[in-house]
Amino acid sequence: MADTTQYTEDNIRSLDWKEHIRMRPGMYIGKLGDGSAADDGIYILLKEVLDNCIDEFVMGAGKTIEINIKDNAVSVRDYGRGIPLGKVVDVVSKMNTGGKYDSRAFKKSVGLNGVGTKAVNALSTAFRVESHRDKQMKTAEFEQGNLVQEEGPVETSRRRGTKVTFTPDPSIFKNYKYRSEYVVRMLKNYVYLNPGLTIVFNGEKFLSENGLKDLLEDNNPVEDMLYPIIHLRGDDIEVAITHSRTQYSEEYHSFVNGQHTTQGGTHQAAFREAVVKTVREFYNKNYDAADVRKSIISAIAIKVMEPVFESQTKTKLGSTEMGGGLPTVRTFINDFVKTKLDNFLHKNPDTAEALQRKIVQAERERKELSGIRKLARERAKKASLHNKKLRDCRVHLGDMKKDRRLESTLFITEGDSASGSITKSRDVNTQAVFSLRGKPLNSYGMSKKIVYENEEFNLLQAALNIEESMEDLRYNNIVIATDADVDGMHIRLLLITFFLQFFPELIKENHLYILQTPLFRVRNKKKTIYCYSEEEKKAAIEELTGKPEITRFKGLGEISPDEFKFFIGEDIRLEPVMLDKAMTIDQLLQFYMGKNTPERQKFIINNLKVELDLAE
Incomplete structure (x- = not known):
């Protein structure tokens, strides 16, 4: 038996750069995931490569970026300056190597630490980089971060720039697939922020002339806007x-x-504060901050010298300084909003009047709600002492220092058997369960008052902690886990209606999912395969040969806790709930949840599917 008391130099193991990234990918790209969430690792890999192309555009080199994704292989081509040929291998495989350490070449870039492309390289089964400059080309190919081939420099007639091709490693990103909706949203954000840039994705062109104004119009129907978008631009800031x-x-x-x-971060907090301050001063009334900001739809972009982010994936700004001799982030944003927004409201009295009406209406509604809210809070406090609905977990989205906060998940289930199975098989650190009693209320067309008056909705709101704002959301993933039968589908629809009606940003910001559960279990004495479709079932029968045992699951309650852990663990399959830009939220809810119209009946008949039970 080994002597565990010994602790010598032999116990100290130094990992090389690629081993460290592969062993601790979360440190470099946040969570892994399978592509069902917008912040899953495979999108971060694409973003890390893209950021380098964007920095080239910002420096005035290359106005077009071409991206292709096919069968999980990604290629990104820019027409920038091209990586210096002698450094092609180093830039993608040596830590602390990159042009962004030299601030003369990259004044206000994102990827300051030069880790990005190295992480992509280490986490890909195949990674190829080619650089074209000075009529010469250099290429290097890697597998899991190991250099396998290097060619050049050789003469070339191709345009200057860099092309990176990679395939994320399926042993790290399990069952992954790129969803074009998430890729398109990411690319649109890049073009909104960089007017003049064209991104071509699988042949489709994206560009923006009006920056953040286009962003708001693309994400929200214009007829739902109370007044035309106020669009303000300055040096290093746009709102x-x-x-x-x-x-x-x-x-x-x-x-x-x-x-x-x-x-968010320091810039978003400063912006929220600045809007309230400016509005109060303009109307010379001490309006409540919540009334000023209620229903606001807005965007802010700033440029900072050497930004400090709170994580490697750069989703929250920690910087308080603008850099380059400018005032703090807070003062800079405050001064800009105060001057520009105040001027705008003076010059546009119609907008100023519409905004004031909205604030007064919000104030009236808040006062009407305050009595109900107080009662509801007292009820929720009592209920939380013996609340059987929420079985909480230990790590939440607000726990900034815990690696697993992005995995924090709330399953919304219906019925004791399903809740029991999930509760017994969940990860108590990151997975919580909220149990519904029967079908929730159809909240379509109701006012916010119902959220407080209906005990179930009030407790769900309290569990999520989103009454005041989305910033306090306790779980990154909200997963509706109901049976795949008619009742289960109806409950899904009622819950989605509730979120669309009162908390649409949960859906807009990709926090809401449907849990996919297997339809079949195919097994023999040696192996068990869970199948989510007829095709998967056929493949499983072929793989196991002979006469395997086939079970069809009709509901979540039929799946034992021992089995359930396989469906909500690392192989969990989630289907994101997404909004279609073609329909406004109001039109969507009216069609599906309003009065039964001939149009809806026709739609149901035309889209009806009859499922045969093929379990025999």
Whole structure:
């Protein structure tokens, strides 16, 4: 038996750069995931490569970026300056190597630490980089970070620039697939922030002339906007603001140096504060901050010298300084908003009047709600002492220092058997369960009052901690886990209606999912395979040969806790709930959840699917 008390130099193991990235990928790219969430690792890999192309554009080199994704192989081509030929291998495989350490070449870039492309290289089964400059080309090919081939420099007639091709490693990113909706959203953000840039993705062109104004218009129907978008630009800052007629919550899109800071940070906090301060001073009334910001839809982008982010994936700004001799982030944003927004409101009395009406209406609604809210809070406090609905987990989204906070998940289930199975098989650190009692209320067309009056909705709101704002959201993933039968589908629809009606940004910001559960279990004495479709079942029968045992699952309650852990562990399959830009939220809810119309009946008949039970 080994002597465990010995602790010598032999116990100290030094990992080389690629081993360290492969062993601790979360340190470099956040969570892994399978591509069902917008912040999953495979999108971060694409973003890390893209950031380098964007920095080239910002430096005035190359106005077009071409991206192709086919069968999980990704290629990104820019027409920038090209990596210096002698450094092609070093830049993608040596830590602390990169042009961004030299601030003369990259003044306000995102990827300051030079880790990005190395992480992509280490986490890919195949990685190829080619650089074209001075009519010469150099290429290097890697596998899992190991250099396998190096060629050049050789003469070439191709345009200058860099091309990176990679395939994420399926042993690290399990069952992954790129979803074009998430890729398109990321690319649109890049073009909004970089007018003049064209990105071509699988043959489709994306470009923007009006920056953040286009962002708000692409994400929200113009007819839902209370007044035309206020679009203000300055050196190192751009903002766009409007208010929604129907949305209850606040909506912010914030960016630093072209980086989408999905979790906000010092710049977003300063912007929220500056809007309230300016509005109060303009109307000379001490309006409540919540009334000013209620229903706001806005975007802010700033450029900072050497930004400090709170994580490697750069989703939250920690910097308080603008750098380059400028005032603090807070003062800079405050001064800009105060001057520009105040001027705008003076010059546009119609907008100023519409905004004031909205604030007064929000104030009236808040006062009407305050009594109900107080009662609901007292009820929730009592209920939370013996609340059987929420079985909480230990790590939450607000726990900034815990690696696993992005995995924090709330399963919303219906019925004791399903809740019991998930509760017994969940990871108590990161997975919580909220149990519904029967079908929730159809909240379509109801006011916010119902959220407080209906005990179930009030407790769900309290569990998520989103009453005041999305910033306090406790779980990164909210997963509706219901049976795949008619009742289960109806519950899904009622829950989605609730979120669309009162908290649409949960869906807009990709926090809401449907849990996919297997339809079949195919097994023999040696192996068990869970199948999510007829095709998977056929493949499993072929693989196991002979006459394997086939079971069809009709509901979550039929799946034992021992088995359930396989479906909510690392192989969990989630289907994101996404909004279609073609329909406004109001039109969507009216069609599906309003009065039964001939149009809806026709739609149901035309789309009806009859499923045969093929389990025999």
